[in-house]
Amino acid sequence: MTALDQSGKTTARFTVRPALLVPIAAVGFAALIGLGLIALIGVPVHDAIAAFIDGTVGSAYSIAASINRSIAFALVGFGFVLANRANLTNVGGEGQIAVGGIAATAVALDGHVSGLPLGLAFILPMLAGVIAGAVWGAIAAIMKIKAGTNEVISTLLLSFIGVWLLYWCVQSPALLRKPMTSSATLPESLEIPDETKLPLLTGDYSFPLHIGLPIAIVIAVVIAVVLSKTILGLRLRAVGLNPVAANRAGISYARTVIFALASAGGLGGLAGALMLLGEQYTLKDGFSSGYGFDGLVAGLLARGSVTGVIAAALLFGFMRSGGINMEMVAEVPTALVVVIQGLIVITLAGAALFIERWERK
Amino acid sequence: MSMTSGTQTASVEPLLSLEAITKRFGSFAALSDVSLELRPGEIHCILGENGAGKSTLCNLIFGVHRPDSGAMRFRGVPFQPSGPADALSHGIAMVHQHFSLVPDMTVVDNVLLGRERGVLNRKQCARQLEKLAIDYGLPLDPYAKIEDLSVGERQRVEIVKCLIRDPSLFVLDEPTAVLLPDEIAALLDVCRRVASSGRAVVLVTHKLAEIKKIADRVTVLRGGRVVATSATPAADIDALVRAMIQGNVEALDSSAASVLGLAPVQRARRDRSTTTKTEALQIDGLTVRDSQGVTRLDNFTLTVDRGEIVGVAGVEGNGQSELTAVLSGMMTATGGRIHLGEAELTGLAPKQITAAGIGIVPEDRHAVGCVTGMSLAENIYLNRLDEFTRFGFLKRTALQREAAAMMQRFDVRARGPAATFFSLSGGNQQKAVLAREITLPNLTCLVAAQPTRGLDVGAVAAVYDHIRAASTRGVAILLVSSELDELLSVADRIVVLYRGRIMGACAADPARREEIGAMMAGHAQDHVQGNLHA
Secondary structure (H helix, E strand, C coil), X not given: CCEECCCCCEECCCCCCHHHHHHHHHHHHHHHHHHHHHHHXXXXXXXXXXXXXHHHHCCHHHHHHHHHHHXXXXXXXXXXXXXXXCCCCCCCHHHHHHHHHHHHHHHHHXXXXXXXXXXXXXXXXXXXXXXXXXXXXXXXXXXXXXXXXXXXXXXXXXXXXXXXXXXXXXXXXXCCECCCCCCCCCCEECCCCHHHCCCECCCCCCCCCECHHHHHHHHHHHHHXXXXXXXXXXXXHHHHHCHHHHHHCCCCXXXXXXXXXXXXXXXXXXXXXXXXXXXXXCCECCCCCCHHHHHHHHHHHHCCCHHHHHHHHHHHHHHHHHHHHHHHHHCCCHHHHHHHHHHHHHHHHHHHHHHHHHHHC | CCCCCCCCCCCCCCCEEEEEEEEEECXXXXXXXXXXXXXXXXXXXXXXXXCCCHHHHHHHHCCCCCCCEEEEEECCEECCCCCHHHHHHCCEEEECCCCCCCCCCEHHHHHHCCCCCCCCCHHHHHHHHHHHHHHHCCCCCCCCEHHHCCXXXXXXXXXXXHHCCCCCEEEEECCCCCCCHHHHHHHHHHHHHHHHCCCEEXXXXXXXXXXXXXXCEEEEEECCEEEEEECCHHHHHHHHHHHHHCCCCCCCCHHHHHHHXXXXXXXCCCCCCCCCCCEEEEEEEEEEECCCCCEEEEEEEEEEECCCEEEEECCCCCCHXXXXXXXXXXXXXXXXXXXXXXXXXXCCCHHHHHHHCEEEECCCHHHHHCCCCCEHHHHHCHXXXXXXXXXXXXXXXXXXXXXHXXXXXXXXXXXXXXXXXXXXXXXXXXXHHHHHHHCCCCCCEEEEECCCCXXXXXXXXXXXXXXXXXXXXCCEEEEECCCHHHHHHHCCEEEEEECCEEEEEEECCHHHHHHHHHHHCCCCHHHHHHXXXX
């Protein structure tokens, strides 16, 4: 990206590294195509843009909702990056969110929990979500160690089990479905008690940012430190790069794989718990829909970087919120936002290749 | 520095000429300004240490890489092969260092692979193979499966695959590394026959003995440059070596020199009769069967005393890999026991084996010995990273400081302890692995498998020095190697492995080379001795 001036000499007009410019250009390019598609289906483009902006940053509420959404994406993305350091690909975020949500709801609805002091009323359901997700991840790890099952397959299939487990839980009155008072009673759980709901940072429902934000920030810092500064991070990397040599050097393959996948699963479970305890309050079928996969894509795009996950998660979080508003106000199908998101992923991946070649020069 | 230029062949039109070829990989110049002529009917040896650019040169000729500058001419016409297929169609064939055969298929099918379109004509191909067998002395059963063939026979298949295309230029990249002594002689004979039919043969090697025997002309590469060309190598072999290693031949470690083929092998003169024997490593009836039920290691029994160096000789693939894998805890034996002193190590995990005091230099440096994507410092302390932590945090400064000290002690050359391991040369990588294993605090036994493979002379000498020093300190050493010269000059005692069984044992005496060679080929020791003495 150097420009030729009249004398024919190259002048370095851009001193900014393309690593920063290229992703922005990629997002812009995808957005342009999206707008073109919107125009094609006959929706006035400025209406759509207005609705999109309104849905993302138009109000305090929409900003907080977008950030809350981003938190769930980011947690799944962090888990992906952590496991990926050990060369493991966790695509089971969807199911891990589902079981995390189920466990959090079950514990929150337990009569004893809501009476607990010191915030334990919401901490316990949250931990239950983490544990459930971790168990979900650990199952895939054990299958890999004992039988060599590829974790891509096992985590994906475990996702289906998790999602259908959720369906079963909200359909069966014996499990979490609220008592049926009429045949029209929805297949969902009771609303969780107020004490078990996550405290809002401002205490104001018009800006519903909840305590999940500081939790996610702490987790981001911890993971960044673990990956770059601790022996644990080094072991993950050694196992990821060469499991045979790592094993010869006394680094346990089994323990590392279990740790990596259980952590990734636990973070997915936490995402599910936060969604349930912080926003939705009742467990519904499909409450996790697409979050696990968006988080996975955030992790993929970040290419190992925690900051990258945060950036991608925020991008997707705001886009989803804007997209939902576009559908409601401007009657643009949300599917289009998903298409644009897909375009962004592809252009960003292409851009990454471009940056690599650029920097090799 | 150019020595005698060939006077009798100078008038011959060259088949392939390279003019001022330069090839860079990133900022690293693998070849700089290399000019070379290959003439029909000659055997042209390319000599050089590892990393001198020999393989890059072959790959340029074969169209795998393209030069950054300079030109090639083939039969006088500019030649820019777009890839191996293009080079092949011009009549250039190459046998690579690593075989590319499908083990499950027959010789004929492997030869036909990639050649035929439509219906396979196996019969015709088999007839062609028989003709080649007679013409060049390459006997092969066309319908044998590759997996049933010995390494030497497999190489014959690779050669036949090339010859059946009737190439005018035939390139062999380090073809003798995997062969038995008499197989090497047979291969050189084949090269001579191929050349005498008017083809040009390029033989890449780092063994001078072969060059002495066969070369018409020699080109010596060092650091990507041509440092010498000569017509008659035998005339000034010392000059060639000097050109190759840029050093004094006399100052060379005698073992390293003998492995290179420079000097006759000298017995390691170590009198061990007065030292008291303490058994360190005891291997008792070790047996390994693979998943198909094939016995890979058969009742292997051996004791290595403290301070003793025992060599395990044998052609590769005769159970050596299984032996080291079991000793390092990477594989579970089907039967047998391992003791180190009083402690039983049978079936222990790698971590416990390291803790017990066994150091392992694995034969496959990259797969087992190191994590190439991590730093040199992390690799040197890969099995002792726990020593550099506080509350789980890695003390990176301390790690790098200690690693820097190790680099100094073992002469590991790199940009620094933080350099990525794969940026190191093979020799320095091996020195780093050796440093890690040989500095285990309670080292009582060192198992080194093919420790000098692919290393240059300087690194080879360094590896021997460290192994000898360890043995002087009382460490029991098991040296597994397919280089008989290496074992004869470093070990005290040699056992020979053939198809997983010990064929015999004897002192590492160069005078018994023939006996050992015969055992490597599968003849029982008493039988061999009977023949030799008859």
